Amino acid sequence: MQLDKVVQYHKALADPTRIRILILLAGGELNGQVLAEKLSVTPATITHHAAKLREASLINERRDKNTIFFSLNPYFIRNSALATEALIYRHNQPREGMEAMDNPSARVQDTVIRNFFTTDGKLKSLPAQLKKKLIVLEHIAVQLEKGKCYQEKELNEFIKLYHDDFATIRREFIMHHFMFRERDVYELNPKEMWARWETLS
Amino acid sequence: MQLDKVVQYHKALADPTRIRILILLAGGELNGQVLAEKLSVTPATITHHAAKLREASLINERRDKNTIFFSLNPYFIRNSALATEALIYRHNQPREGMEAMDNPSARVQDTVIRNFFTTDGKLKSLPAQLKKKLIVLEHIAVQLEKGKCYQEKELNEFIKLYHDDFATIRREFIMHHFMFRERDVYELNPKEMWARWETLS
DNA sequence: TATCTAATTAGATAAGTATTAAATTTAGGT
DNA sequence: ACCTAAATTTAATACTTATCTAATTAGATA
Numbered sequence: 237m238q239l240d241k242v243v244q245y246h247k248a249l250a251d252p253t254r255i256r257i258l259i260l261l262a263g264g265e266l267n268g269q270v271l272a273e274k275l276s277v278t279p280a281t282i283t284h285h286a287a288k289l290r291e292a293s294l295i296n297e298r299r300d301k302n303t304i305f306f307s308l309n310p311y312f313i314r315n316s317a318l319a320t321e322a323l324i325y326r327h328n329q330p331r332e333g334m335e336a337m338d339n340p341s342a343r344v345q346d347t348v349i350r351n352f353f354t355t356d357g358k359l360k361s362l363p364a365q366l367k368k369k370l371i372v373l374e375h376i377a378v379q380l381e382k383g384k385c386y387q388e389k390e391l392n393e394f395i396k397l398y399h400d401d402f403a404t405i406r407r408e409f410i411m412h413h414f415m416f417r418e419r420d421v422y423e424l425n426p427k428e429m430w431a432r433w434e435t436l437s
Numbered sequence: 438m439q440l441d442k443v444v445q446y447h448k449a450l451a452d453p454t455r456i457r458i459l460i461l462l463a464g465g466e467l468n469g470q471v472l473a474e475k476l477s478v479t480p481a482t483i484t485h486h487a488a489k490l491r492e493a494s495l496i497n498e499r500r501d502k503n504t505i506f507f508s509l510n511p512y513f514i515r516n517s518a519l520a521t522e523a524l525i526y527r528h529n530q531p532r533e534g535m536e537a538m539d540n541p542s543a544r545v546q547d548t549v550i551r552n553f554f555t556t557d558g559k560l561k562s563l564p565a566q567l568k569k570k571l572i573v574l575e576h577i578a579v580q581l582e583k584g585k586c587y588q589e590k591e592l593n594e595f596i597k598l599y600h601d602d603f604a605t606i607r608r609e610f611i612m613h614h615f616m617f618r619e620r621d622v623y624e625l626n627p628k629e630m631w632a633r634w635e636t637l638s
Numbered sequence: 639t640a641t642c643t644a645a646t647t648a649g650a651t652a653a654g655t656a657t658t659a660a661a662t663t664t665a666g667g668t
Numbered sequence: 669a670c671c672t673a674a675a676t677t678t679a680a681t682a683c684t685t686a687t688c689t690a691a692t693t694a695g696a697t698a
Contacts, residue, residue, distance in 0.1 A: 239453055249447040249521060251656080252440055258525045262627075268675060281657060283676055302665055302674045313525065317518035320450060324459045324514065364563045366605045404567045411612055411632070426463075452686080469645060482687055484646055503644045503695055 242323050245316040248292035253277065254285045258308065261295065265307035292316070315417070322416050325426040345371050359399040362408070370412060374430060376405070377414040385421040443524050446517040449493035454478065455486045459509060462496065466508035493517070516618075523617050526627040546572050560600040563609070571613060571632055577606070578615040578625065586622040 249255060256275055260266060266274075268282045275282075286306060289295045293312040298305045348371045352360055359376070363369045376398050380386070386394070388406075395402040406422070409415040413429045415422050450456060457476055461467060467475075469483045476483075487507060490496045494513040499506045549572045553561050560577070564570045577599050581587070587595070589607075596603035607623075610616040613632035616623050 239456060242456060243451060243453050246447045246450040250444060250451040252444050253656080255440060255443060255521075255524070262526050269673090277656095278658060279675065280659085280677085284656070287676095299665090302672090304675070308525075313522060317521065320456075320518065321514060323456070324509075325463050362565045364565045365602070366608055401566070407567055454686080470643095478686095479688060480645065481647085481689085485686075500695095503642090505645070 239323065242316075242320050245292045245294075246320070248288050248294055251285070251288075253281070254289060257282070257285055257289065257306075258294065258313075261306055261308045265298065265305040267303045267305050271306070318413075318416055319418065321413075321429055322423075322425055325429050345375075348372065349375055357398070362399070362401075362404065369408070370430075373405070373408055373412060373414055377409065377424065377430070380415075380424045382424045382426075385423055387421060391422050440524065443517075443521050446493045446495075446513075447521070449489050449495055452486070452489075454482070455490060458483070458486060458490065458507075459495065459514075462507055462509045466499065466506040468504045468506050472507070519614075519617055520619065522614075522630055523619075523624075523626060526630050546576075549573065550576055558599070563600070563602075563605065570609070574606070574609055574613060574615055575631060578610065578631070581616075581625045583625050583627075586624055588622060592623050 249258075253275060257271060260271060260274060268279050268286070272279045272282045286295065286297075289306075290297070293316075294309055296307050296309050298307070348363070348368045352363060352368070352372050353375070354360060359372065363372055376395070380394065391406060392402040395405050399405060409422075410417060413425055415424055417423075450459075454476060458472060461472060461475060469480050469487070473480045473483045487496065487498075490507075491498070494517075495510055497508050497510050499508070549564070549569045553564060553569070553573050554576075555561060560573065564573055577596070581595065592607060593603040596606050600606060610623075611618060614626055614630045615632075616625055618624075
């Protein structure tokens with residue numbers, strides 16, 4: 237995801253009329269005239285805004301005779317937001333060297349890893365407790381190559397080195413911001429974005 | 438969160454120069470002059486953009502003598518994005534009645550709920566398998582009042598009706614978009630936003 | 639006080655954008 | 669072929685915004 241795409245996405249949402257269109261579409265598909273009436277603008281205005289939303293992939297369209305029905309594209313509404321974070325954090329490594337400090341949480345992590353991994357590095361099971369789960373996920377995620385684009389198949393094979401249930405772990409990677417998916421490829425997020433168990437309440 | 442705030446947030450990110458400022462700040466705090474030089478603009482331009490980012494709470498500032506250092510506010514970068522989704526989906530209930538269909542997944546849900554809840558409704562443990570976990574979380578989440586603002590303490594008490602580890606479950610609610618947090622209050626998301634196990638790969 | 643530096647403000651310009659009315663197009667129906 | 673309904677395009681207007689230069693302010697120091 238490059239700069240222009242992210243800017244285009246935010247421009248699409250940077251207008252009250254367009255947000256109100258999306259709010260209305262959240263209730264189900266609607267055509268241009270109905271939108272125009274509900275928002276007290278002309279159909280031409282709806283066409284204008286629909287173009288911007290379409291360019292950012294935020295809506296879908298379906299034609300029935302003369303009428304065009306608009307609907308939400310929830311996938312892009314969520315994932316474009318995540319892509320913004322990825323773009324901001326991806327490039328730089330932090331300028332201040334924080335990594336070499338001996339922190340007290342290292343002991344806890346060691347214990348969890350000893351308990352949940354076999355001596356030859358396989359994951360016994362995914363911890364139910366979130367705190368421990370994040371430690372386990374991070375322990376696997378750091379073995380991924382940063383900046384590399386993984387095909388889904390390739391990522392599955394990698395995860396299988398640790399556990400058979402690759403689908404669950406792949407999904408957890410996304411949910412907890414260890415990785416992000418763009419189209420069909422997966423990529424590691426920068427560490428600043430990872431869910432951190434230290435900050436749990 | 439109201440419309441104006443969401444629009445203001447997206448306007449703040451709807452400019453390439455401002456995004457590039459955030460990218461630079463992701464590497465650590467920087468002052469105005471350095472930002473101006475790295476972006477090949479004048480300090481006045483940085484002041485202009487900093488004002489917009491500040492109004493959207495996306496950056497923090499620290500003064501040292503004459504120099505003002507800017508840094509990221511990662512909390513708002515993430516949470517304002519989630520607030521957009523919440524605003525879009527919160528209001529409407531879907532116009533088409535999909536709820537009354539007898540779907541085949543109902544059996545699966547029933548089985549999971551029988552297995553993980555005691556006969557008097559307590560959660561035995563949180564399933565490790567994501568699919569089952571989402572069913573369990575949803576089963577609890579539907580008991581929350583939609584549109585109500587829950588204080589953290591109040592939410593904890595509610596969760597404790599089902600399980601002692603309220604912190605983990607509260608966190609899972611956020612992670613899987615069952616609820617969102619704004620300042621110190623928690624609120625149920627509309628169902629369209631909930632993570633759905635049917636859509637898992 | 640005078641001076642230096644970083645940041646801000648004020649004013650100007652140029653580019654971008656939201657909206658509308660009017661003309662045009664698209665896809666069917668009679 | 670003609671008519672109708674919905675959407676789009678065009679052209680114009682008013683408003684917003686990104687950027688710069690030049691002047692000013694704020695804070696620290698000699």
